[in-house]
Amino acid sequence: MSWTAAERRWRDALLRAVLPPDPERHPGLGEVDLEPFFADFLAAAPPLLRAAFRATVWVLTWLPAFTFKRPLHRLPEGDRDGFLRRAGGSRSYLLRQMVSVAKAVACFAFFRQPELRGRVARRAS
Amino acid sequence: MNVIEGADLRGSYQASFDVVVVGSGPAGAAVALELSGSGARVAIVEEGPLVRRSELPEDGFSAMARLYRDLGANLTRGRAPMPIVQGRAVGGTSLVNGAISWRLPREVWDEWVSEDPPLSQALPWEELERTAKTVEQELCIGPTEEAVAGPKNLLLAKGAQALGLEHRPIRRNVRGCRGLGRCLQGCPEGNKTSMDVTYLPLACERGARIYSSVRVRRVCEERGSATGIEALSSGGARVQLAASQAVVLAASAVQTPALLLASGIRHGPTGEGFQCHPGVSMAGRFPQPVRAWEGATQGHEVIGLRGEGIKFEALGYDLAILAARLKGVGRELSREISSLDRWLNWGAAIRAAARGTVRPAGAKASVRFALLPEDMRKVRRGVRVLGEMMLAAGAEYVAPGVFGWHERVADRAVMARFEEEGPLDPRAYSMAVTHMFGTCRLGSDPNRSVLRPDFRHHAVDRLFVADSSAFPSNTGVNPQTAIITLARTCARRILGVRG
Numbered sequence: 001m002s003w004t005a006a007e008r009r010w011r012d013a014l015l016r017a018v019l020p021p022d023p024e025r026h027p028g029l030g031e032v033d034l035e036p037f038f039a040d041f042l043a044a045a046p047p048l049l050r051a052a053f054r055a056t057v058w059v060l061t062w063l064p065a066f067t068f069k070r071p072l073h074r075l076p077e078g079d080r081d082g083f084l085r086r087a088g089g090s091r092s093y094l095l096r097q098m099v100s101v102a103k104a105v106a107c108f109a110f111f112r113q114p115e116l117r118g119r120v121a122r123r124a125s
Numbered sequence: 126m127n128v129i130e131g132a133d134l135r136g137s138y139q140a141s142f143d144v145v146v147v148g149s150g151p152a153g154a155a156v157a158l159e160l161s162g163s164g165a166r167v168a169i170v171e172e173g174p175l176v177r178r179s180e181l182p183e184d185g186f187s188a189m190a191r192l193y194r195d196l197g198a199n200l201t202r203g204r205a206p207m208p209i210v211q212g213r214a215v216g217g218t219s220l221v222n223g224a225i226s227w228r229l230p231r232e233v234w235d236e237w238v239s240e241d242p243p244l245s246q247a248l249p250w251e252e253l254e255r256t257a258k259t260v261e262q263e264l265c266i267g268p269t270e271e272a273v274a275g276p277k278n279l280l281l282a283k284g285a286q287a288l289g290l291e292h293r294p295i296r297r298n299v300r301g302c303r304g305l306g307r308c309l310q311g312c313p314e315g316n317k318t319s320m321d322v323t324y325l326p327l328a329c330e331r332g333a334r335i336y337s338s339v340r341v342r343r344v345c346e347e348r349g350s351a352t353g354i355e356a357l358s359s360g361g362a363r364v365q366l367a368a369s370q371a372v373v374l375a376a377s378a379v380q381t382p383a384l385l386l387a388s389g390i391r392h393g394p395t396g397e398g399f400q401c402h403p404g405v406s407m408a409g410r411f412p413q414p415v416r417a418w419e420g421a422t423q424g425h426e427v428i429g430l431r432g433e434g435i436k437f438e439a440l441g442y443d444l445a446i447l448a449a450r451l452k453g454v455g456r457e458l459s460r461e462i463s464s465l466d467r468w469l470n471w472g473a474a475i476r477a478a479a480r481g482t483v484r485p486a487g488a489k490a491s492v493r494f495a496l497l498p499e500d501m502r503k504v505r506r507g508v509r510v511l512g513e514m515m516l517a518a519g520a521e522y523v524a525p526g527v528f529g530w531h532e533r534v535a536d537r538a539v540m541a542r543f544e545e546e547g548p549l550d551p552r553a554y555s556m557a558v559t560h561m562f563g564t565c566r567l568g569s570d571p572n573r574s575v576l577r578p579d580f581r582h583h584a585v586d587r588l589f590v591a592d593s594s595a596f597p598s599n600t601g602v603n604p605q606t607a608i609i610t611l612a613r614t615c616a617r618r619i620l621g622v623r624g
Binding site: 117 | 183184185187189190191195198199200205416418443448449453454458459460462463466489
């Protein structure tokens with residue numbers, strides 16, 4: 001089942017919150033067109049992973065509504081970051097796994113960009 | 126190579142051979158090499174594509190999408206699901222593994238024959254050793270040279286030395302390795318002696334034919350004898366390959382039992398007794414650049430605790446996987462990525478006692494597996510030692526990545542307490558499954574084994590299994606060389622010749 005336009009917006013906002021810019025170091029996923037990556041991701045991922053990732057997008061987008069009264073993509077950066085950090089350390093195994101899935105997908109998308117790979121790999125911190 | 130690409134096949138395709146081998150990884154390639162050398166007409170059927178050296182991707186996602194089964198994300202079922210990491214391309218997992226090469230350990234063979242004495246006659250130790258020596262020569266297996274090791278491997282040596290643990294450069298199947306750190310994406314220079322650049326081309330020179338991107342759906346059986354296979358090509362063709370002498374399954378300890386069961390061949394404990402080496406890793410941040418993506422992918426190992434069922438290895442992941450294993454999310458993750466060149470990952474492979482099951486699930490296989498408390502104690506000890514070695518090697522701090530424990534540890538004394546304080550719940554850890562065994566085990570008792578000691582199926586004539594499904598247990602070490610050794614032995618049994 002294809003993703004709706006709203007789901008795609010939530011997905012992109014989630015991944016950009018997971019991997020935001022680090023000022024003067026790298027731009028995060030903010031400048032990356034995620035559509036080509038997701039076309040390949042959805043073609044390669046097994047059904048369980050596709051379903052798990054979609055559930056991840058829904059849960060991590062809408063769970064903040066219970067505490068912040070707004071979904072993830074409508075939160076200010078600090079709140080977004082705090083929510084994801086707490087979710088990553090949650091007592092709920094499922095929620096922790098969802099953050100891990102989002103992290104893995106964000107890193108795959110980021111390091112698929114040759115320019116970003118080069119920037120991180122070349123840099124001596 | 127003589128390759129028929131499944132995408133080019135349409136409609137219905139039929140062909141006849143003496144032997145049909147299912148799977149082109151180390152087991153299938155070794156059987157095909159041996160049998161084609163005897164003059165047999167051999168077909169090798171591989172579910173994955175043929176990927177030429179120039180097409181090997183550099184980034185982790187593209188490599189996993191193209192070369193790994195299910196993006197490396199096929200999960201075990203159970204309380205704490207773990208990804209099962211397997212290659213899926215011509216050459217099988219040999220294309221994407223770390224090239225680590227171990228002979229079958231003598232103590233593992235002793236365990237097998239002590240449990241089932243007729244195996245000592247069927248698999249004589251001297252024959253296995255002779256075969257392993259040949260394999261080592263053919264695949265140029267030797268210790269990793271210091272010049273290509275890179276910091277991640279040399280620092281592991283330093284950490285192990287400080288803890289007084291036995292360690293050594295990993296013996297790998299490479300020739301002319303320049304330490305590009307790309308073993309897990311397929312060596313772009315062909316310096317890893319994986320099956321796609323060694324045994325398979327040689328088997329093809331001897332007349333073998335490879336069918337790539339063709340998924341075997343059924344082993345055909347008539348009146349108690351295997352007669353061939355039915356398959357589906359990626360181009361949609363219905364493929365039927367007849368085998369006049371033997372069908373040899375070499376599709377891995379997950380796919381082989383699933384195929385047998387899906388074919389209605391249900392004799393004995395098919396799909397039972399699944400064993401593996403779950404792996405857990407540790408990230409450590411160093412004060413100086415260590416550039417984990419450079420140097421031999423996996424060039425050093427710590428073997429001092431192998432007797433306890435724990436083995437440690439340096440890990441050379443792609444940037445994406447290295448980053449995904451960093452602690453934190455959001456701005457913290459971004460900051461850490463900015464200093465990715467300071468982070469290393471080392472891993473511990475566990476010889477788990479737990480046994481699971483494999484069942485067919487549609488066109489795929491489902492693995493049910495849960496670690497035992499005794500396995501979790503090994504995991505906990507492994508994490509402690511990984512952390513201590515990293516700190517002893519100079520890490521500023523380590524990030525154990527274990528839920529419910531310290532996020533950062535900079536003190537070896539704190540890390541040492543992990544063995545007592547660390548959780549035993551597998552859901553607190555991030556683990557992955559590699560090296561799978563035992564789902565069609567060899568044995569003399571047809572009620573407790575699937576294969577006879579000479580690799581023949583107990584109930585179906587002319588049907589053989591040559592992969593690590595046949596192993597009676599896991600081995601505690603990286604199994605590729607042992608798989609090839611036993612597969613060559615299987616091929617000789619098919620030929621009726623004792624090596």
